[in-house]
Amino acid sequence: MPPFDVPEGDPFGPHNLPYGVFSLPGSSHRAVGVRLGDHVLDAGAAAHALGSPYASLLARPNLNPLLAAGRTAWSDVRRALTAWVTVPSHRETVAPLFHPLSSVTLHLPFEVADYVDFYASENHARNVGQIFRPDAEDSLTPNWKHLPIGYHGRSGTVVVSGTEVPRPSGQRKAPTDAAPVFGPSVRLDIEAEVGFVVGVPSRMGAPVALGDFREHVFGLCLLNDWSARDIQAWEYVPLGPFLGKSFATSVSAWITPLDALEEALVAPPARTHELLPYLDDSDEEPGGYDLRISVAVNGHVVSEPPFSTMYWTAAQQLAHMTVNGASLRTGDLYGSGTVSGPAERERGSLLELTWNGREPLELPDGKRTFLEDGDEVTLSAWAPGPNGVRVGLGQVTGRVVQG
Structure with missing residues (x-):
C-alpha cells in the first residue's frame, strides 16, 4: 500500500x-x-x-x-x-x-538531560499504602494531597522500546531475615507511566508557572519505569528510591506532540484539599489527558489503566519541579508515576495486580507474582482524536533477561 x-x-x-x-x-x-x-x-x-x-x-x-x-x-x-x-x-x-x-x-529519539519520576495517581498511592501500611488511619501520606511527590532519577539508563532489560542485582532483606543478602532481584516489577518531554529550557531561579506548561513541554510518550521491589524496600528508608529504580526506564520510540492531543484534554479529578497558589489550577485550562493504556505480559493483557484518573497533572508536576528555582534543560524527561484506576483490572503495576504477591496472576503460560526471565512487557495506548478517530501512542516493549 x-x-x-x-x-x-x-x-x-x-x-x-x-x-x-x-x-x-x-x-x-x-x-x-x-x-x-x-x-x-x-x-x-x-x-x-x-x-x-x-x-x-x-x-x-x-x-x-x-x-x-x-x-x-x-x-x-x-x-x-x-x-x-x-x-x-x-x-x-x-x-x-x-x-x-x-x-x-x-x-532513542532525544538525548535525555535529567529524569524525574512522580507519584501522581491517588489510586496507586492508596493501594501501595494499604499494602504496606494496612493499619494506617489514612493510606495516603499527609503530604500527598498538597504536592506532587517525586524523586530525581537516572537519565543514563533511559532506553528505547525494544531494549532488553537485564535483571538487576543488589542488596535485599526480607523482614524475617537476620541480615541482608546480595543477588538478583526476585521481585522485579513494572510501572505503567506516561513520560513528558521538555523542549524549551528555563533559567535557574525562575519557576515555571502552570500556564506556561505548553511553552516548555513538547510532547509525551509511554514509559515503563521498571522497579526491583525487594531492592527498593531495603534501601529506600530514609532517602527514597535508588538502585531499585535506576537500572532501566523504557520509553517509546515515538514522541506524540501535545498538539496532536487537543481532543484528549480533560479535567483532572475533583480537588479535595485547597492548593497553594502555584499549584492551584482551578482557573487553568483542563490539564488532564484521556489516555487509555493497556499492559500486556507475554502478549496477554493484564491491565488497562486510565490516565484520566491521575490526580496531579503534568502542568502541576512541572510547576512543582521548578518552584524551588531548579532550571529545565532541553531533553528533560519526567514520568507521571504509575497509572492506576479504581478497578482491579486498572492497576499499573504487578505489586498492585498481585497485591504484593499474595494473589498471583493467571497467565496462559503460568502464574506470575513478579516478572521472570524471558517475560516481555508491552505498554500501548490511544487517546480520543478529531472526528472520533483515535490517536495512537507508540508502544513501549521490554524483555527481561538474566543479569
Whole structure:
C-alpha cells in the first residue's frame, strides 16, 4: 500500500504524526522521522526537498534541536508536515522519502538531560499504602494531597522500546531475615507511566508557572519505569528510591506532540484539599489527558489503566519541579508515576495486580507474582482524536533477561 493511503481510522494517520529517530539497514546515519501509518517519513530530507526554513532543525540525529526551538517552530513544523503528507501536489517529491516501518531501526529519539519520576495517581498511592501500611488511619501520606511527590532519577539508563532489560542485582532483606543478602532481584516489577518531554529550557531561579506548561513541554510518550521491589524496600528508608529504580526506564520510540492531543484534554479529578497558589489550577485550562493504556505480559493483557484518573497533572508536576528555582534543560524527561484506576483490572503495576504477591496472576503460560526471565512487557495506548478517530501512542516493549 502506498504510504499516503492510510486506512480510514488508522490511529497513526495524518492527525497524529509522532516524531522518532531511525536508521536504515546497513547505515549508522540517524535521521528524524515522522510516522504515518506503517511508514516513516525522513523529515529532514523532506524539509530540504521542499525548501522548508526548518530543514536545519529536522536534518539532525535526534530531536533535541527541534525541542529547543520552541512552540512557534513546533506548530509551524507540524503544519508543514501535515501538508506534506496530505496535499497531492507534494506526493511526487515526498513519496520516495518514506520507508516501511518494518525496514528501519528505531532509536532513542532525544538525548535525555535529567529524569524525574512522580507519584501522581491517588489510586496507586492508596493501594501501595494499604499494602504496606494496612493499619494506617489514612493510606495516603499527609503530604500527598498538597504536592506532587517525586524523586530525581537516572537519565543514563533511559532506553528505547525494544531494549532488553537485564535483571538487576543488589542488596535485599526480607523482614524475617537476620541480615541482608546480595543477588538478583526476585521481585522485579513494572510501572505503567506516561513520560513528558521538555523542549524549551528555563533559567535557574525562575519557576515555571502552570500556564506556561505548553511553552516548555513538547510532547509525551509511554514509559515503563521498571522497579526491583525487594531492592527498593531495603534501601529506600530514609532517602527514597535508588538502585531499585535506576537500572532501566523504557520509553517509546515515538514522541506524540501535545498538539496532536487537543481532543484528549480533560479535567483532572475533583480537588479535595485547597492548593497553594502555584499549584492551584482551578482557573487553568483542563490539564488532564484521556489516555487509555493497556499492559500486556507475554502478549496477554493484564491491565488497562486510565490516565484520566491521575490526580496531579503534568502542568502541576512541572510547576512543582521548578518552584524551588531548579532550571529545565532541553531533553528533560519526567514520568507521571504509575497509572492506576479504581478497578482491579486498572492497576499499573504487578505489586498492585498481585497485591504484593499474595494473589498471583493467571497467565496462559503460568502464574506470575513478579516478572521472570524471558517475560516481555508491552505498554500501548490511544487517546480520543478529531472526528472520533483515535490517536495512537507508540508502544513501549521490554524483555527481561538474566543479569
